[in-house]
Amino acid sequence: MQLTDNVVARQGEMAMKRRGSTVKPPARKPVPKGLVPPHVQSLQPYQPGRPAEELKRELGIDRFINLASNENPLGAPASVQGAIQIAFQDAARYPEIGGLKLREALAHRYRVKIDNVAIGSGSESIMANIVRAFLHGDDEVVTANGTFIGFYVLVRAHGVRLNLVPLKNHRFDLAAIADAITARTKIVYLCNPNNPTGTIFTRAEFDEFMHRVPEHVLILMDEAYVEFTGNSPDFPDSMTYRYDNVLTLRTFSKAYGMAGLRLGYGLGHDYLIGYVNRIKLPFEPNTLAQAAGLAALADHDHLYNTRENNRVGKKYLVEEFARLGLDWVPSWSNFVMIDLGTEEAVNALHQAVLRQGVAVRPLRAFGLPHCLRVTVGLPHENRALVAALQMALKPR
Numbered sequence: 001m002q003l004t005d006n007v008v009a010r011q012g013e014m015a016m017k018r019r020g021s022t023v024k025p026p027a028r029k030p031v032p033k034g035l036v037p038p039h040v041q042s043l044q045p046y047q048p049g050r051p052a053e054e055l056k057r058e059l060g061i062d063r064f065i066n067l068a069s070n071e072n073p074l075g076a077p078a079s080v081q082g083a084i085q086i087a088f089q090d091a092a093r094y095p096e097i098g099g100l101k102l103r104e105a106l107a108h109r110y111r112v113k114i115d116n117v118a119i120g121s122g123s124e125s126i127m128a129n130i131v132r133a134f135l136h137g138d139d140e141v142v143t144a145n146g147t148f149i150g151f152y153v154l155v156r157a158h159g160v161r162l163n164l165v166p167l168k169n170h171r172f173d174l175a176a177i178a179d180a181i182t183a184r185t186k187i188v189y190l191c192n193p194n195n196p197t198g199t200i201f202t203r204a205e206f207d208e209f210m211h212r213v214p215e216h217v218l219i220l221m222d223e224a225y226v227e228f229t230g231n232s233p234d235f236p237d238s239m240t241y242r243y244d245n246v247l248t249l250r251t252f253s254k255a256y257g258m259a260g261l262r263l264g265y266g267l268g269h270d271y272l273i274g275y276v277n278r279i280k281l282p283f284e285p286n287t288l289a290q291a292a293g294l295a296a297l298a299d300h301d302h303l304y305n306t307r308e309n310n311r312v313g314k315k316y317l318v319e320e321f322a323r324l325g326l327d328w329v330p331s332w333s334n335f336v337m338i339d340l341g342t343e344e345a346v347n348a349l350h351q352a353v354l355r356q357g358v359a360v361r362p363l364r365a366f367g368l369p370h371c372l373r374v375t376v377g378l379p380h381e382n383r384a385l386v387a388a389l390q391m392a393l394k395p396r
């Protein structure tokens with residue numbers, strides 16, 4: 001306890017020093033015994049990326065490029081701005097509680113009923129509601145070691161056992177995951193394409209897996225990056241199946257360029273969606289996000305440009321990675337993972353490119369400490385990344 005408080009106070013002092021402030025932070029009160037359950041105590045505090053302005057000041061650089069969070073470098077669709085302005089007229093009112101217009105548009109897009117659609121403040125919010133709606137006590141969750149960290153955090157915060165199955169060749173090992181299912185397994189989380197590896201499991205692998213999955217298990221299919229898979233027949237788009245025990249999650253944060261607006265959706269059997277919607281906070285997503293989602297769905301040009309920028313940028317990046325002798329993993333998404341072999345090499349390269357004003361993501365928290373992930377940016381951002389990598393890797 002003492003140690004934790006000291007660490008918090010020290011972090012506060014360091015943050016003040018960075019900001020140039022001399023006022024001492026208030027002393028932290030000790031946490032009363034028993035207040036925080038053990039499964040919450042064991043959670044690591046979230047480590048946000050440092051603000052760009054702060055980094056620029058500290059490093060003495062005037063340019064900062066963020067390729068750490070798989071955001072859309074083209075920004076949000078212009079059409080979204082107009083929609084938000086119109087929706088702003090209703091900003092003083094609570095959103096309409098069922099989110100009907102956006103759910104209707106999504107139902108139309110996927111040829112399902114409105115009762116098959118949930119919307120939330122980001123797909124992570126729906127994921128949180130799924131965890132709260134379906135997991136309790138001795139339930140177990142199975143997924144890969146080396147997938148989306150947000151899911152690990154939600155399950156651990158709920159105090160439920162998380163069984164992590166190693167990746168095989170940087171891919172979900174569906175056969176091993178099926179082997180790991182027990183009578184207690186309630187949810188299997190599959191991320192396709194996977195963040196942070198960028199790999200997919202194929203249609204044939206998924207078919208075989210679904211034959212082995214018992215009916216009591218809910219398959220949570222996180223398809224946050226589905227728009228980047230290019231309609232390949234190898235990719236098992238979960239919406240082409242309609243299994244009763246599969247819940248699909250998708251988002252407006254990536255290909256639609258709206259990460260800051262917080263909007264995602266879930267698709268599944270109406271009995272599942274019904275429970276998710278019962279758990280959900282009544283007024284999310286907010287009015288502006290819902291209006292933005294409607295506009296974004298209709299903006300096919302922005303989606304096309306996003307995919308093109310990604311296709312061309314990714315090709316350039318991997319060619320340059322090969323030239324630099326880096327060991328990268330072929331990606332179906334808007335980012336590429338580089339395997340550097342050791343955590344020391346990852347930390348050194350991360351710091352070296354950061355000093356040159358480019359942020360990338362080290363992957364210790366994802367269970368892959370020897371790997372680093374870079375998001376595909378605009379052409380000039382990709383060139384800056386390659387130049388920074390080249391400089392960092394130059395023999396001294």
Ligand SMILES: Cc1ncc(COP(=O)(O)O)c(C=O)c1O
Pocket residue numbers: 069070121122123124125148150191194195222224250251252253259262263264
């Ligand atoms: C695989 C995956 N799922 C879900 C999310 C969360 O997305 P959202 O912004 O919709 O909450 C992310 C965000 O990085 C992600 O990579």
